[in-house]
Amino acid sequence: MQRQLRFAALPISSLLFASPALAQSFDVTQLSIKGDDIPGVGLLTRLDNLETNNAKVAWSEWDTDNADTDADQVVLRDGVLYLREGDAVPSPANAVIDSFDSIQANDAGDLSFNLFLGGTGVGTGTDSGIYVDFGAGLVLVTQEGDLVPGFAGGATWQGFFETRINNARQVLVIGTLDDPTIGTGTIDDAMVRYDLDAAGAVTSTTVVYSEGVPYIGGIDPIETLESGAHELAFNDAGQVLFAGNTTGDANFDDFIAIDGVPIAVEGGGTPIAGRSWSSLASPEVDLNNSGSYIYSGTLDGDTATDLLIVVDGAKFRQEGDAVPVVGLEAFSFTTFGSGPLLLNDMGEVLWYGDWDDADTNIDSGLFLDDELLVQEGVTTIGGIIVDTVRGVQDGYAMSDDGQSILAELILVGNIDVLVEITRSGEVTVLSSCVANDGLLSVVSGGPKIGQNIDFAMDQSPYPVALCSLYLSPGIWPGGGPCGLLFPGVGEVSIDIISPALTNLAMPLYAGAPSVGSFPVPANPVLVGVTLFFQGLFVDAALTDPEPLRLTNGLAVTFGS
Template identity: 30%
Template sequence: MNPSPFRRCPIVIASLASLVTTSDAQITLVQEGDMVGSIGACTRIDDVFINNQADWLVRLDTDAPGAEDEVVLMNGAVLFQQGSPVGIPSPAGATFSFLDTAHLANSGDLMVLFDATLPAGGTASLLYWNGALLLQEGVTPMTAPGVAPGSVWDSIDEAWANDSQQLLVGGKVEGSRDCLALLTLDAAGAIVSEELFAIDGATLPGHPTPVMGFSLARGRQALNNSGVALWFVDDDHTVAGGSTANDSWMYRGMAPLWREGDPMTTPSGSVFGSLSGCEVDLNDRGDHVFQGGRDSSFVLDVLVVNDTTIIAQEGAPAPNIPGGFTLTAIGTLTPVFLTERADVLWYGDWDDPDTSQDTAIFFNQTPLIREGVSTLYGNTITTIGSTDKTFALSDNGRYLIAELISDAPSDPTLNGAYVFDLRPNLGTSYCGPAAVNSSGLAGTIRAVGSTIVADMDLTLRCEDLARLAFSFVIVSRTQGFAMNPGGSAGNLCLAGAVGRAVSGIIANTGTAGELIVPVNLMSLPQPLGAVSVVPGDTWNFQAWFRDSVGGTVTSNFTNGVTVTFQ
């Protein structure tokens, strides 16, 4: 088991040369056969999660004894192990049993919901926030208005979290009443408010019958960083006024968004089928995506953004798949992810007679990973998982984590968890390779993110620098070349007006010899004062860092990278 978050290796992804380059993809978190510490060898991948910083979490099975074989890894370290109290300070003596769900917030917060075995016997669902117990089944009070005084969480069935210290929690109270509630936490992780969305037996405004239940599966609800939720509720069709033709609803906040049987805006002439099986997502701009039935038959599922833009629909051509095949399935319990820019990641199956190559994970209309075509380490990917536990996408749309099976020579059904960086290096590298520095390597600089000024999402990654050295990025509109300027051991690749310390960052490279600079495009340093980047501008960047040669202190440089903005 590699202790670092990523191992780098080449990858070939079908039909995606414009989106993922083979040199930039970063893969292999853990594979079947990898040793997981001293616990045992990995035998199977069971669940995956990732965030915007590429922090990852994987639930896996090992060949350890049966009561100790499940392990949860976070960034390569063991977070939980079945039968172990590690990571569970409360209740005292409890041991980990099974991971239900997790959320790696982009803010750094961590939510995990899992079953634990109690020292007195039996099990309980525990919801942890940043390593501390937040909710315990059968113990923690549920105090939201609308719930009987003295109630506790009798079960905790599913939870969703955002980057604003809020959680949407579904479970049971008052013994057997299903409910859905929004919890808000303070900076210390304590609950400061609870808002009940709905509860069994209560009638929501405008509904003909009381609530009968919810659909508490991972992709059936969504919560954005403004605290807005998409959530499902089912009315009681067995009482007067009820009907199975229109008893399911999807809410946005506290307002109905869709109702079973209502007309869909797109595709025209369609109606919403039962919403209990639909998958949804919601971003911070307020965009939403719907994947579900466009009639009551469940035969023709559709994938639509903001009720207007069709991404895919069963019965239509499989997008960008040679052969003219037709989509036959876009999934039930198959996740759909909506990025901050309203791009959509989804899974599709089509009617190719050769069933060894009839599925793919798509990004909008582009197949990212295609069964029987895409490869890992030169081995063909033979199986792509289709459930909400087999792939996930970071909110910014950059990192895809997936459980895949490939036909390695040593194991024709090699199971592993892999991460793909979906954003290629930006701009053009020049003036390289740089002079070798005291690390024994030539320092490099690359740009990632977006060249669109309005996105404010450009980051400079400087790697293979001198270790434990102060460093910063310099910038100019003009390229140049000066060998060993001022006695430096490297080469200056800029000319003209050169600004120092992009984004005001002067940082130590650490033991990894790295410098990461998110670029403030509204304030690039220049000798006569900071300037803003505008579309059409071209800027050149280079890292400058302290170095030593034969014990003599000097400086060194990376190569340069030039970026033209839109």
């Protein structure tokens, strides 16, 4: 049997921008499901929250059937117990986890939490805290009742809504405090950034925004900040996208801003000609690491088309739009649910849509841009039909690079399941008009970034042959189903006149398949890109009157 050899990484970087990104298919993989046994705790019963990152780690919060309701909630990391309700926290003393809020992760796997606390070490005014875990266990950043830096009058935290963490180990906290100098009420909303060192200790703090301060260009002070799970975004550059309302006219008081600069104001202009924002209350928002943004709002006028999603100032989707899926084009969107709008670093949007099919068992799904990833009543997991796609607050999550998507689904029988959605790698044989003698195939499964792709060349007409594999960004540019025919050699299927054509050496063929293994760069830009390959056998003895023979061509689309 031919020994498998390994070679240098595929020289893909020079081909990326010359290569087409084609429609992608997706793999939906079950990670955890209702009934799974968590040793020492019990069986999973209900999925409550989820998070993922570029390393494709899956965090999920579940209820279990443990009889002790003070110890039945768990957080799993890749299906293994990570934290449990009732676990002690390192600070304050004699405090335990009472319940979990959202889970936030950066690409290094650093976590931030808003935890609700119980035990004898806390009271009514100190029973929540912001914690991080940088790999050595929980560390308290700030606690309810602590002084809030940057505010007058001895303001202390009264409670927390949300936290975010970025790759710079900056933790953004939105919560409530009581600062008598603000003057908009006894409880005031504020956003504060905590900069942390590698051990989780606070090195500095910054007040990002709060009540009582107008947004940039505004006149009226902010009255409240939106505090929902997906009404706040924070990127690796430290930019903050947030929403709120002011003390001004109630018809013009909602706003959405990045670092205080408004990108949308109630009563102001929209991407839809002739229509203004009727409401920007409780928007879903996101901000990626290049500064691109997404948000939702409600337009004035026709209520059948008043829901709008905006990306970078332009319309992305509007209520009443046709469903962009083959076979569903006759249906129109009626709502986008209450789930998040997630924008990855490639500019792709993960979103939920519900349309006007009379059969309400199959009328909603989870989308990535125009691709329908999961459809209720159609998609199956382990042979069981998806009954509900959860278009709600914690229904799905996506890594910054877009290569890992988690979703909470409910299967027929009221079975909660956590799934991971990744992009499939695909290999197809290029069409030709003349069948070539040699056979080229991929023998390592679906091609994916960060893994090796193994090619096999077989069926050489020569007992011993030198083998070459050619890589091109395109097919033969003939405009038809046939390639370029060389009598006695075979039909060329790939673009051999491209300046990016690359030769990849393969092992000698000696009666068994020649197998070469090539590392694929772990570059998310490569996902969805299609490259084209074709092999060439050369008679090693140079005794055959026709010493060259081609294999078939392959189209290889890389997955995540």
